Amino acid sequence: MTPDERRSLILDGVSEVVGAEHLESCLATGRGIGGGPIKAYIGFEPSGHAHLGWLVLSQRMRRFLDADLHLTVLLADWHGWINDKLGGSLESIEVASVHMESVFRCLLDDPPEGDGPGQVSFVRASHLVDDGDYWAGVIRHMKNVSLARIRKTFSIMGRDEDDADGDTSKFLYPAMQSQDIHTMNIDVALGGMDQRKAHMYMRDMADRLGLPKATCVHTPIIPGLRSATGRMDASITGGSGVQVAGADEKMSKSDPKGAILLHHGAGRIRKLMRGAHLDPASPDSPIHEILEHIVFVRSTSMPVDRSEEHGGPLTIESVDQARRLLADGDLHPLDYKESVAARIADLLAPLRSRIESEPATFQALDRLVQKHSA
Amino acid sequence: MTPDERRSLILDGVSEVVGAEHLESCLATGRGIGGGPIKAYIGFEPSGHAHLGWLVLSQRMRRFLDADLHLTVLLADWHGWINDKLGGSLESIEVASVHMESVFRCLLDDPPEGDGPGQVSFVRASHLVDDGDYWAGVIRHMKNVSLARIRKTFSIMGRDEDDADGDTSKFLYPAMQSQDIHTMNIDVALGGMDQRKAHMYMRDMADRLGLPKATCVHTPIIPGLRSATGRMDASITGGSGVQVAGADEKMSKSDPKGAILLHHGAGRIRKLMRGAHLDPASPDSPIHEILEHIVFVRSTSMPVDRSEEHGGPLTIESVDQARRLLADGDLHPLDYKESVAARIADLLAPLRSRIESEPATFQALDRLVQKHSA
Numbered sequence: 001m002t003p004d005e006r007r008s009l010i011l012d013g014v015s016e017v018v019g020a021e022h023l024e025s026c027l028a029t030g031r032g033i034g035g036g037p038i039k040a041y042i043g044f045e046p047s048g049h050a051h052l053g054w055l056v057l058s059q060r061m062r063r064f065l066d067a068d069l070h071l072t073v074l075l076a077d078w079h080g081w082i083n084d085k086l087g088g089s090l091e092s093i094e095v096a097s098v099h100m101e102s103v104f105r106c107l108l109d110d111p112p113e114g115d116g117p118g119q120v121s122f123v124r125a126s127h128l129v130d131d132g133d134y135w136a137g138v139i140r141h142m143k144n145v146s147l148a149r150i151r152k153t154f155s156i157m158g159r160d161e162d163d164a165d166g167d168t169s170k171f172l173y174p175a176m177q178s179q180d181i182h183t184m185n186i187d188v189a190l191g192g193m194d195q196r197k198a199h200m201y202m203r204d205m206a207d208r209l210g211l212p213k214a215t216c217v218h219t220p221i222i223p224g225l226r227s228a229t230g231r232m233d234a235s236i237t238g239g240s241g242v243q244v245a246g247a248d249e250k251m252s253k254s255d256p257k258g259a260i261l262l263h264h265g266a267g268r269i270r271k272l273m274r275g276a277h278l279d280p281a282s283p284d285s286p287i288h289e290i291l292e293h294i295v296f297v298r299s300t301s302m303p304v305d306r307s308e309e310h311g312g313p314l315t316i317e318s319v320d321q322a323r324r325l326l327a328d329g330d331l332h333p334l335d336y337k338e339s340v341a342a343r344i345a346d347l348l349a350p351l352r353s354r355i356e357s358e359p360a361t362f363q364a365l366d367r368l369v370q371k372h373s374a
Numbered sequence: 375m376t377p378d379e380r381r382s383l384i385l386d387g388v389s390e391v392v393g394a395e396h397l398e399s400c401l402a403t404g405r406g407i408g409g410g411p412i413k414a415y416i417g418f419e420p421s422g423h424a425h426l427g428w429l430v431l432s433q434r435m436r437r438f439l440d441a442d443l444h445l446t447v448l449l450a451d452w453h454g455w456i457n458d459k460l461g462g463s464l465e466s467i468e469v470a471s472v473h474m475e476s477v478f479r480c481l482l483d484d485p486p487e488g489d490g491p492g493q494v495s496f497v498r499a500s501h502l503v504d505d506g507d508y509w510a511g512v513i514r515h516m517k518n519v520s521l522a523r524i525r526k527t528f529s530i531m532g533r534d535e536d537d538a539d540g541d542t543s544k545f546l547y548p549a550m551q552s553q554d555i556h557t558m559n560i561d562v563a564l565g566g567m568d569q570r571k572a573h574m575y576m577r578d579m580a581d582r583l584g585l586p587k588a589t590c591v592h593t594p595i596i597p598g599l600r601s602a603t604g605r606m607d608a609s610i611t612g613g614s615g616v617q618v619a620g621a622d623e624k625m626s627k628s629d630p631k632g633a634i635l636l637h638h639g640a641g642r643i644r645k646l647m648r649g650a651h652l653d654p655a656s657p658d659s660p661i662h663e664i665l666e667h668i669v670f671v672r673s674t675s676m677p678v679d680r681s682e683e684h685g686g687p688l689t690i691e692s693v694d695q696a697r698r699l700l701a702d703g704d705l706h707p708l709d710y711k712e713s714v715a716a717r718i719a720d721l722l723a724p725l726r727s728r729i730e731s732e733p734a735t736f737q738a739l740d741r742l743v744q745k746h747s748a
Contacts, residue, residue, distance in 0.1 A: 082513060090510075132504030136464075139456060142543035147521075150542055168524055168545055169516035 001068060003027040009067035013297070014060065015193050016218040019203060023215040026187050032070075033212050034185035037117040040064045040217075041072040042190040043125075043180060045080035046096035048369045050103050050262040051253050053192065053222045055347070056293050058107035060190060060219050061120075065108065068117035072184055073104055078125040079176060082169045083157050090126070092368045097124060099365045103262060106354040125180065134183050141175040144208045150174055156198040178202040181214050189214045192221040194250060220293045223249040223286045224258030225276035251286075263355050263362065266345035273341035278333045280326040287340055292319045295343050304331070304339040311335075375442060377401040383441035387671070388434065389567050390592040393577060397589040400561050406444075407586050408559035411491040414438045414591075415446040416564040417499075417554060419454035420470035422743045424477050424636040425627050427566065427596045429721070430667050432481035434564060434593050439482065442491035446558055447478055452499040453550060456543045457531050464500070466742045471498060473739045477636060480728040499554065508557050515549040518582045524548055530572040552576040555588050563588045566595040568624060594667045597623045597660045598632030599650035625660070637729050637736065640719035647715035652707045654700040661714055666693045669717050678705070678713045 006027055011017055023038075032038040042057060064071050075097040077090060086092035101122045105111075112119045128134055151161040153174040164170035177198055181189055189199055199216035206213045227249045253259045260272055278285040295302055296319070304314040310332060316322050316339075325331035355362045380401055385391055397412075406412040416431060438445050449471040451464060460466035475496045479485075485494045502508055525535040527548040538544035551572055555563055563573055573590035580587045601623045627633045634646055652659040669676055670693070678688040684706060690696050690713075699705035729736045 078513070082517075088517070126506060129509055130506030132500060135503055135509060139452070139543045139546070142546070143456075143462070143541050145542055146540045147538070147542055147545075164521070166520045167517050168519055168521055169513045171521075171542055171545060172513070172516070 003030075006067040006069075009063045010069070010188070011217065014217050015220045016196065016216075018196075018199060018216040018218075019213050020215055022213060023188060032185060032187040036115070037068070037070040038187045039072065039185055040069045040188040040190055041074055041181065041184060041186045043074035043076045043079070043177070044100060045076050045083060045085055046093050046100045047080050047083075047085035048096060048372075049253055049365070050100065051251055052260040052262070052290070052294070052344070053251050054103070054107065054262060056219050056222060056297075057190070057192065058104060059294070059297050060217070061104075062108050062111075064188070064190070065111050065118050065120065069188065070115060070117055071111075071120045072186070073101075073120060073122050074125060074128075074180060074184075075100060075122060076125045076177075076180075078129055079173060082173050082176075083159075084167075086368055087372050092372075095361075095364045095368055099361050102354065102358060102361060103351065106351045107262075123184070125176075128180060128183055129176075131183075134179060137179040137182055138172065138175045140209060141178055141205055142172075145175070145205065147171070153197060153201045156195075156201070174198070174201055175205075178205050182206070182211055186214045189216045191216070191218055193218045194221055220289070221249075222251045222289055222293060224251045224255055225260070225272055225286050226255070226258045227286055228277050228279070228282075228284065260344065262348055262351055264348070265352060266342070269345045269348070270338060270341040273337045273344075274334065276337060278326075278337065280329070280333060283323050287337055288319050288322065290344065291316075291322060291340055294347070295340060298347065299343075302339055302343055304335055305342075306335050380441040383437045384443070384562070385591065388591050389594045390570070390590075392570075392573060392590040392592075393587050394589055396587060397562060406559065406561040410489070411442070411444040412561045413446065413559055414443045414562040414564055415448055415555065415558060415560045417448035417450045417453070417551070418474060419450045419457060419459055420467050420474045421454050421457075421459035422470060422746075423627055423739070424474065425625055426634040426636070426664070426668070426718070427625050428477070428636060429481065430593050430596060430671075431564070431566065432478060433668070433671050434591070435478075436482050436485075438562070438564065439485050439492050439494065443562065444489065444491055445485075445494045446560070447475075447494060447496050448499060448502075448554055448558075449474060449496060450499045450551075450554075452503055453547060456547050456550075457533075458541075460742055461746050466746075469735075469738045469742055473735050476728065476732060476735060477725065480725045481636075497558070499550075502554060502557055503550075505557075508553060511553040511556055512546065512549045514583060515552055515579055516546075519549070519579065521545070527571060527575050530569075530575070548572070548575055549579075552579050556580070556585055560588045563590045565590070565592055567592045568595055594663070596625045596663055596667060598625045598629055599634070599646055599660050600629070600632045601660055602651050602653070602656075602658065634718065636722055636725055638722070639726060640716070643719045643722070644712060644715040647711045647718075648708065650711060652700075652711065654703070654707060657697050661711055662693050662696065664718065665690075665696060665714055668721070669714060672721065673717075676713055676717055678709055679716075680709050684709060 010023065026032055026038045042061060061071055077093045077097055080093045081088055081090050086096060108120065113121060115121065150171050154161050154163060156177065157170065157173055159170065181202055191199065196218055203213050251259050253261060257272065257275055260269055276286050278287050291302065301315050301317045304316060306312055306314055322331065322336060326333065326336065384397065400406055400412045416435060435445055451467045451471055454467045455462055455464050460470060482494065486492070487494055489495065524545050528535050528537060530551065531544065531547055533544065555576055565573065570592055577587050625633050627635060631646065631649055634643055650660050652661050665676065675689050675691045678690060680686055680688055696705065696710060700707065700710065
């Protein structure tokens with residue numbers, strides 16, 4: 001694979017790349033900061049069920065592996081603990097971690113695990129933090145940052161600036177997120193556009209501390225199904241799968257009617273999609289985003305299976321075509337929604353089978369999620 | 375040794391004991407929280423030269439060992455680093471740690487080292503922090519405390535409440551000091567009266583977290599030689615050998631004319647003592663404190679070697695006697711000062727020999743201290 005081919009796999013179609021020069025120098029030498037393979041990472045708080053947004057991320061993760069990057073999936077259990085996920089219980093978060101690992105193995109098509117190029121590692125934050133050097137890094141970081149500056153990052157956690165005043169552990173979170181990247185010698189940090197703020201903060205801190213700066217790659221994010229302002233570029237907020245005040249665009253599992261969860265079956269997906277926002281006169285709809293960033297990443301066209309009386313079968317080949325057909329009244333919103341729903345259900349069918357083959361893992365998590373959403 | 379004998383060694387002559395019930399239950403069973411020997415600890419930031427205040431602490435530490443407690447001397451290197459000691463360099467702080475260890479071995483009369491009763495362990499904080507469980511404790515602590523509450527402890531570090539706003543690592547310090555005690559299963563925490571605030575905070579946090587609460591034993595503290603308000607009960611401030619705004623009573627190495635350092639020779643000690651505050655009409659003087667809390671802890675009387683023309687030889691057997699003689703004009707302040715100085719020089723002679731036998735250790739520290747006080 002040439003550097004150009006690798007670059008295309010890594011970057012084509014992302015929403016944003018920050019600090020591409022580091023990736024360029026890695027591609028030129030074929031090596032990462034640590035001297036081995038070029039290392040990418042993405043971090044998730046294991047906080048509950050997976051939603052459709054993970055599909056966008058896993059598509060990019062798969063491309064990273066195809067580009068012979070090493071990929072670490074950080075199961076950010078301590079971050080979730082600090083951020084009060086699943087009742088702030090590390091035991092419960094571990095249940096979510098086990099499920100999350102399984103989901104990503106399936107979404108990534110069971111890639112080889114290991115430390116080499118094209119291989120994936122699942123790393124618990126609780127493993128990283130069991131080392132004084134990690135905390136020395138956190139302290140060096142905190143010695144160089146003001147309380148006010150840390151507060152400004154709190155949307156990373158989906159929190160307001162004064163949310164940590166009664167729980168000071170939250171002031172550790174941004175330093176930990178930066179230190180994760182440094183400890184693991186990461187060359188490419190991946191996240192949705194909602195992670196932009198965390199990554200820019202990490203780069204700012206790396207400058208202050210004279211540390212290498214990972215290239216940051218941001219994917220589009222999928223809006224909630226009921227969002228009217230569904231363009232992903234309006235959604236540079238939030239983070240870690242958490243809904244943020246004022247960021248109601250992003251799909252979030254905290255809105256049951258707004259989120260397709262990855263274990264949903266065809267019937268549930270269809271029902272949720274039917275309730276999604278779609279105004280034929282407007283170019284903005286979460287359905288368009290799903291079509292563009294999920295369906296059309298896998299296929300070049302989408303069939304609309306329509307009866308003759310409603311216009312007969314149709315093939316959609318671009319999102320703009322769908323917008324035009326809707327605006328002109330040549331495509332009924334319901335037909336469009338049902339077609340996208342059917343395609344998503346197809347894409348999720350292998351994951352659903354995997355989840356059904358491991359019922360204990362899923363059920364344990366499901367009980368916890370029910371308990372903490374009650 | 376009976377529990378009563380042990381109690382007397384541990385507590386007789388201290389300024390304060392907080393939470394004696396835990397010590398009582400240990401003495402009744404002969405075991406500490408950890409199931410082994412009753413464990414005591416004292417923490418020091420290895421930040422420079424030792425001063426006379428350490429002599430008061432080491433006398434109590436020696437009694438703890440005589441009472442068959444296990445004693446840990448925590449060389450709080452990370453705390454010193456966070457608190458910007460010796461330029462905030464862990465390497466420099468390690469130089470101070472090596473010297474500090476040697477000083478305490480000598481002051482404690484070379485006790486056996488080990489984990490048993492009557493034995494001492496020197497532990498670096500950098501060893502404690504190399505464990506995720508330690509940090510889990512710090513995070514649990516921080517989850518239960520407000521920013522405002524942490525600020526109120528900052529005098530522990532010798533800092534003002536807003537000193538950490540530009541260096542957020544300092545917000546970790548109080549949680550770490552509490553966690554040290556918990557991690558090591560400490561039954562008795564020892565410190566000068568200046569550590570009272572840190573210990574009360576630790577007890578408050580232990581209550582919130584449902585953790586066992588170590589008994590806290592506080593010794594008198596020796597005021598600076600130029601302090602006019604030299605009663606130790608006026609000195610419930612400061613900490614960690616650091617001078618605190620408004621706490622000018624406590625002896626501090628940051629005032630070269632006010633502090634006797636443990637490596638000083640007889641000539642230097644005499645000169646410093648001659649400059650000490652002493653008003654014959656007042657009951658308060660740092661000289662009285664040194665006589666009471668150091669000289670009379672080791673001997674029951676102090677000779678005053680006076681020429682016949684100044685009144686001839688004299689033996690002082692109590693601090694009140696000295697106060698009366700001075701007030702009545704029967705003892706010249708200079709004769710009194712010189713007698714105390716000579717006694718202190720005698721007490722420090724073995725340590726001075728030890729230091730001279732290890733010149734490299736002392737000189738390495740001395741160079742760092744010169745550099746950072748310049």
